[in-house]
Amino acid sequence: MCGIAGLLGQGSSGAALAPAILHSMTDAIRARGPDAEGHWRDDAAAVALGHRRLAIIDLSDAGAQPMQSACGRFVIVFNGEIYNHLDLRKTLVAEGRAPEWHGHSDTETLLGAIAAWGLVPALQRAFGMFALALWDRKDQTLTLARDRMGEKPLYWAEWNGHWAFASQPSALRALPGFAPGLSRAGVAAYLARGYVDAQASLMQGLMRVAPGGMVSLRAGRAPEQVTWQDFGALAGGAALQTPPPDSASARRGWLEDLLAEVVAQQQISDVPLGCFLSGGIDSSLVAALMQAGSGQQVQSFSIGFSGSRFDESPYAEAVARHLGCAHQTLHVTEEDALALVPELPRIYDEPFADSSQIPTTLLCRQARAHVTVALTGDGADEVFGGYNRHVLGPGLWRNLSRLPRPVRRALGKAVMSVVARGGASSDRLQALARRFRLPVTLVDKLARLGRMSAEAGTPDQFYAFLTRGIADPAALMVRDPGAVFEPSLPGQLADLAPGSAEWLMARDSIGYLPDDILVKVDRAAMAVSLETRTPYLDGRVVSAAWALDQSDRIDRAGRARRGKVILRDILARHVPPVLTERPKQGFAIPLDDWLRGGLRSWAERLLARDDLMAEAGLDPTACRSLWSRHIAQQGNEGQALWAVLMLLAWLGHLPAGEV
CATH class of the missing domain: 3.60.20.10 (Aminohydrolase, N-terminal nucleophile (Ntn) domain)
Known part of the structure; x- marks a missing residue:
C-alpha cells in the first residue's frame, strides 16, 4: 500500500x-x-x-x-x-x-x-x-x-x-x-448521499478514475477513457474460472474453497498481519478462514463503546475465543471518540458524512499499533445481499407500487406523525425493535420510510429514499442545484428488474460501495499507514457470488428473511450460529445524542460561520432551523446535520484560497 x-x-x-x-x-x-x-x-x-x-x-x-x-x-x-x-x-x-x-x-x-x-x-x-x-x-x-x-x-x-x-x-x-471551485451540483449530491459521488464531483475539474477503468494521457491529445474490466463484467462472470455446482451443498463447498484460496493469498506479507473482527457474519468468516489456514494465532481487533447499545465487542470476543485468535478490544469512551472529530477533515481529505468513520478510524489506530496489514469483511453485504434493503426492499417496493398514490401519501404521513410524536426520546420504539430482533437503528429510519411511502414514484426514487442522508438537499441550499444525478447500471446489468434484490445490490456496488465504504476504510487506514485487504471484493469472489442461485444469497421464505445465506452456512461450519446470528446494526454510533451533548459547541461554532455557509452555497437559515429542530428534540436530524457539519468543517480546514 x-x-x-x-x-x-x-x-x-x-x-x-x-x-x-x-x-x-x-x-x-x-x-x-x-x-x-x-x-x-x-x-x-x-x-x-x-x-x-x-x-x-x-x-x-x-x-x-x-x-x-x-x-x-x-x-x-x-x-x-x-x-x-x-x-x-x-x-x-x-x-x-x-x-x-x-x-x-x-x-x-x-x-x-x-x-x-x-x-x-x-x-x-x-x-x-x-x-x-x-x-x-x-x-x-x-x-x-x-x-x-x-x-x-x-x-x-x-x-x-x-x-x-x-x-x-x-x-x-x-x-x-x-x-478548483465547488460544484453546486456536486454539493447537492454530497448532501443527498453523505459522500462525494465519483460521477458528480464536488470540486470542479477534479476527476476520479472509474473502478475497472483507465485513462490514457498524451501530450496534445484529449484524454481517452476506457473500461478494462468493471463490476458489470464481474457480475457477468468475467473472472469466473469454474461454474458453480448444481446442488446447494456443493455450492457451499465450492465457494468456501474459493474464499479459503483468496484469504490465503491475501495473507502473503513480509510484515505483521491481522484482521478486524466485529463478531458479525462477514468478519467472523474471514477470521475463521485465516485461523484455519494458519499455523499460529491470528491477531484480531475490535472496538467497543462501553455501556452503549451500539457496542458489539462482546460478540467479537466470543467469536475470537471460539476460533482461538489472539484478540484485542479497544474500549473507548465518548470523550475518546469526540476528540477525533476535529481531525476528520484532514484524515478524509474531502467532505465525508458516514459517521461510522469515527469507530473505523479508532479501530485502524488500534490495529496499527500491532500490525501493518489487516483483512476486513467489507464488501460482503453488497456482493452477497446483506443489507436490510436487499432482503425487505423488493417486497416493500412491490407493495408500495401497487397502492394508489393517495393511499400511499396518507400512509406516509401517518408514519411520519408517529415518529414526530415520539421525538428524540423514542425509548418505546427502541424497546419494540429489540423485542422483535429488529435493527437498533430502525427507529431513525422510520421518518424516511414515511416520506418514501408518500413520495417515491419510481424505482430510482425508491432507491434514493432508501439510501439518501438528506432527501431534499435543495432545501438547505441558497440556489436550486437541480435534480441529483442518479447513476445507471452498466450495460451487462441493464436487464435487471428495477427494484429487485439484484438491482439494489448492483446499485450499491457501483456507488455506495466504492464511494462510501471503501473511501471510509482507505482514508482511516492510510492516515495511520495501515494496509487493509478485502477478500470479498476479489474479482473471482464477486463473479462467483453473482453466478450463485438467488436463494444462495437471499432467503425470503417463512419468517427468516435473511441475506448472505451461503456465507452464514459456511460460517456455521466454523462458528456456532448462536455467536453470530443477531440483527444487523452496522458500525453505528449514538450520533444524535452526541450532537446534543459533547459535540454541541463544536457544531454551533461551525453553523455560525456565514462565510463557510456562503462558500458551500448553503442557506444559513435552513441549516440553523434543522439544528434547532434537533436540539429541541422535535426529531432526530443527526444524519442530515452531520453532512452539513462535515462539509463546513472541511471548508474551514482548507487554507484560504484553495477552493
Whole structure:
C-alpha cells in the first residue's frame, strides 16, 4: 500500500515541472507511505512520477518505486497488492517470457506481465486492489488505471495546461495555483448521499478514475477513457474460472474453497498481519478462514463503546475465543471518540458524512499499533445481499407500487406523525425493535420510510429514499442545484428488474460501495499507514457470488428473511450460529445524542460561520432551523446535520484560497 502522484506536461519540455512541485505532492500523502520516497522524471518527455512507500512485500530496495521494466520501455508507480502475483510469475516462466527477476515484489511481477502480454491483458489476469500510473516510453503515453471494484483511489485533473494525478486530493491541492471551485451540483449530491459521488464531483475539474477503468494521457491529445474490466463484467462472470455446482451443498463447498484460496493469498506479507473482527457474519468468516489456514494465532481487533447499545465487542470476543485468535478490544469512551472529530477533515481529505468513520478510524489506530496489514469483511453485504434493503426492499417496493398514490401519501404521513410524536426520546420504539430482533437503528429510519411511502414514484426514487442522508438537499441550499444525478447500471446489468434484490445490490456496488465504504476504510487506514485487504471484493469472489442461485444469497421464505445465506452456512461450519446470528446494526454510533451533548459547541461554532455557509452555497437559515429542530428534540436530524457539519468543517480546514 502506498501513495502515488505525478505530472505530464503538455509542452515540449518538462522545465516547468520543477522537482519541488512533485516533492510537495508526495509530501502531502506521506502517511500513505512513510517508509520511503521515490521520484523519476524525464524532462524531454515532460513526465514526472512520485511514490511514497509502505513496504509490505519485498522490503528491500528491489521493491522500491518508481520501477522500470526489465526491457526499459515502462515505468510504473503502483499502490496496492496483486494477490496472485506468484501464480503470474509461474505462468511467465512457463511461457518463457519472464524477465530476470531482481526481487519478489508484486510490482515487479506486474511490470513483467505488462511487458509480456500488454497492459489490459495483464490487468485482466491479475487479482488485487490497486491504482497505478504507467509511463510508456515508446508510445509516450501515461496511463492511469484502477482496480475492478474501486478499492484504491486515483484522482486526476488538468493544471496549468498539464495533467496531474494523485492518490488523494491533498496532493493535487499542493500544486501551485490549483484551486478548483465547488460544484453546486456536486454539493447537492454530497448532501443527498453523505459522500462525494465519483460521477458528480464536488470540486470542479477534479476527476476520479472509474473502478475497472483507465485513462490514457498524451501530450496534445484529449484524454481517452476506457473500461478494462468493471463490476458489470464481474457480475457477468468475467473472472469466473469454474461454474458453480448444481446442488446447494456443493455450492457451499465450492465457494468456501474459493474464499479459503483468496484469504490465503491475501495473507502473503513480509510484515505483521491481522484482521478486524466485529463478531458479525462477514468478519467472523474471514477470521475463521485465516485461523484455519494458519499455523499460529491470528491477531484480531475490535472496538467497543462501553455501556452503549451500539457496542458489539462482546460478540467479537466470543467469536475470537471460539476460533482461538489472539484478540484485542479497544474500549473507548465518548470523550475518546469526540476528540477525533476535529481531525476528520484532514484524515478524509474531502467532505465525508458516514459517521461510522469515527469507530473505523479508532479501530485502524488500534490495529496499527500491532500490525501493518489487516483483512476486513467489507464488501460482503453488497456482493452477497446483506443489507436490510436487499432482503425487505423488493417486497416493500412491490407493495408500495401497487397502492394508489393517495393511499400511499396518507400512509406516509401517518408514519411520519408517529415518529414526530415520539421525538428524540423514542425509548418505546427502541424497546419494540429489540423485542422483535429488529435493527437498533430502525427507529431513525422510520421518518424516511414515511416520506418514501408518500413520495417515491419510481424505482430510482425508491432507491434514493432508501439510501439518501438528506432527501431534499435543495432545501438547505441558497440556489436550486437541480435534480441529483442518479447513476445507471452498466450495460451487462441493464436487464435487471428495477427494484429487485439484484438491482439494489448492483446499485450499491457501483456507488455506495466504492464511494462510501471503501473511501471510509482507505482514508482511516492510510492516515495511520495501515494496509487493509478485502477478500470479498476479489474479482473471482464477486463473479462467483453473482453466478450463485438467488436463494444462495437471499432467503425470503417463512419468517427468516435473511441475506448472505451461503456465507452464514459456511460460517456455521466454523462458528456456532448462536455467536453470530443477531440483527444487523452496522458500525453505528449514538450520533444524535452526541450532537446534543459533547459535540454541541463544536457544531454551533461551525453553523455560525456565514462565510463557510456562503462558500458551500448553503442557506444559513435552513441549516440553523434543522439544528434547532434537533436540539429541541422535535426529531432526530443527526444524519442530515452531520453532512452539513462535515462539509463546513472541511471548508474551514482548507487554507484560504484553495477552493
